[in-house]
Amino acid sequence: MSAASILASYADAVADVEDGATVLVGGFGMAGMPVELIDALIEQGAKDLVIVSNNAGNGDTGLAALLAAKRVRKVVCSFPRQSDSWVFDGLYRAGQIELEVVPQGNLAERMRAAGAGIGAFFCPTGVGTPLTEGKETRVIDGRTYALEYPIKGDVALIKAHRADTMGNLVYRKTARNFGPVMATAARTVIAQVSEVVPLGGLDPEVVVTPSIYVDRVVCPTAQES
Amino acid sequence: MSAASILASYADAVADVEDGATVLVGGFGMAGMPVELIDALIEQGAKDLVIVSNNAGNGDTGLAALLAAKRVRKVVCSFPRQSDSWVFDGLYRAGQIELEVVPQGNLAERMRAAGAGIGAFFCPTGVGTPLTEGKETRVIDGRTYALEYPIKGDVALIKAHRADTMGNLVYRKTARNFGPVMATAARTVIAQVSEVVPLGGLDPEVVVTPSIYVDRVVCPTAQES
């Protein structure tokens, strides 16, 4: 890939998301949630999506709205059930959506593995629980591990704080969460940001997601490139 | 562990390294090489050491001096042979030192696995080459991987740029290299730094190695704590 495209339109950024795509969606609750990109995806119309995200939507906006629009076939997440997850709850109880519950750290590590070219890894999390039932296990140095496989995305939708014009990203506080990991794990990475700074405007020591991982940066006030 | 101790003496920092210890030593060539800590370790006298580092010493100082002092039983590294690795070369040809050659990325990833609680991982690097001979292999999604195990250290000696008084670390340019990974992979982590700044003196967004990983920070000009 070459340096990221800078776009001003969320719609343009998600125009080519295909039906059936696996979409990694950043955020932990609302912190780091790419709400405008999700709204654009709803508008765009892609369906039969597999969504990988920590939660399964809150209230009636963002992911919840995508679910409500019946665009999602399956959710892979660690924590679907929340006080305000009524959209997901309703679909799930009606048998209209699939759910794969993954421990939060495995969700992160499986995406990291996808990005890092690791074929599978032996992980101690969840051993002896229903969430590793049927998985291959192995005792290594006296501890039991279950074999976990990578989770790869076709697309990642993430929210960062600032980008430079090459696509290097920095995040803000705990809104960083899944963004940097998802950026490594998807074929096409789309980041919405609050600001695009000129080349040289980010200190190379503090870049969190290097430009190599980023395909498109979206910022309504940015000059397109 | 609790927040790092701040020490002014390299000798104090390495005083408890035991004979037979596995010592992870940061640096890529001289960049990030904790030369003063290695000198202190030579002075301290621990022997039968296993050294895990990218190289096996350059010239006659640092790691090369530790080797020359006959304190090292085995070197685990990716690239022992260099134009100025005569100390290692001599010991190796004389059968006085063991060598395990590990591809550079596997060296890093195996230490990361140790720090991240991963039991083992399937890695594509080196498959079909002498460096994975005898290792378990598996085909996953059409690609062949070899199973790699963690490398854990008893002690890590690393060099960072700045620390705060809790032990949070930042590095400088490509001297970062193995430091952050080794800091996660050893029981006792000792970092030499150029400067110790007051608490609050490092921006939390740019900390590379959080204090949780660091046991001792050494800086000759620092006030001990």
Added chain:
Amino acid sequence: MSTPSTSSAPAEAGPRDKHALAAAIARDVPDGAYVNLGIGQPTLVAEHLREGSGVVLHTENGMLNFGPVATGDDVDLDLTNAGKIPVTELPGAAYFHHADSFAMMRGGHLDVCVLGAFQVSANGDLANWHTGAPDAIPAVGGAMDLAIGAEQVWVMMTLFAKDGTAKIVPTCTYPLTGLACVDRVYTDLGTFELAASRGRADGAVVVRDLSGISLEELGGRLDVPVVLG
């Protein structure tokens, strides 16, 4: 449960409320420890940590050394704890991404985590994520990662459920969160050491700080042997 003590064992006046329990846990956290406090009641422990204890709080959504809950102008929706509640930043804080945060947990770098529980077995199995009810929507979050990751796993809970059934059990009947991972259980009626008990041939749990219950009554209401420690 407020039966006056009839045993010779030391007992406080009555069961500990959640604040007394949080205070008891806080007293046991070593100075300078790196600690994760689970969502819900365990977060109360933070309010009872001694000023100057140097305890550093970890939140699995990517931060070390956060401070009290944010109020007023300090609320920043980009700075929340694992319960998605806005918190503050202390000097010496650090941010990192989710894979790094869970590597920290899984790699055994946290000294203590405090979790709620539905059930804990005498050998330390933990059930705290799923009641097993057929219509419940399963949601695990970071519970399984915390259960197997921290050096010391402490549970904070009432000893008996609302229907009077014991929550320290011979074998968990709810779906498990982790195997043999709990070291200590802090309850309203006493503190149980499981780590020590795992070494006991009789399978007993060791109780201390009995509060508002006698050893005899406790023994009668639990299906696991209890000894005073």
Added chain:
Amino acid sequence: MSTPSTSSAPAEAGPRDKHALAAAIARDVPDGAYVNLGIGQPTLVAEHLREGSGVVLHTENGMLNFGPVATGDDVDLDLTNAGKIPVTELPGAAYFHHADSFAMMRGGHLDVCVLGAFQVSANGDLANWHTGAPDAIPAVGGAMDLAIGAEQVWVMMTLFAKDGTAKIVPTCTYPLTGLACVDRVYTDLGTFELAASRGRADGAVVVRDLSGISLEELGGRLDVPVVLG
């Protein structure tokens, strides 16, 4: 090797020297590509990249977007490339640690890497880390990680060793660096496409840009079938 061309195939005046070869490689690097140049001759490619090409150079010791070799006051011993030579930083650079750097390589995020080689087999096996000499000290560095990681693996080498033996071979006799990983081989006498050849039933390699050698002579000196592409 400076035999005048006697073939009908297009041929340049003579074999390409390392600078001409580096220039040829640089011309083939797509604009904006993320590229790792191996230690030694491949580093010459950087000097021939078109101004404004937007090509970003990766060095496995933890950096993207480094610039020319540093001289004079620009030398900073904390800023070196994989060959441990001081380099400079370009705007838009980023630093990262070794595990992240090799995750980037292994994960297939680099578009191109250019490596030297002792031998390449017709099906793309690479041997570039060890001559197999019994007294040699083995040293692999990042070669195996690069060989299997980059989207496109290009080799830059002379086609024949000093003793005249071919370095494109039916099967490597030196210890391997990676299996079926080389896509293209740039040599002094021509450029070979292996990626395409892997699909060929006859096992032939496809050559273009013949320089100072005829297809006939080439065919006679290699033990693998060669076709013009």
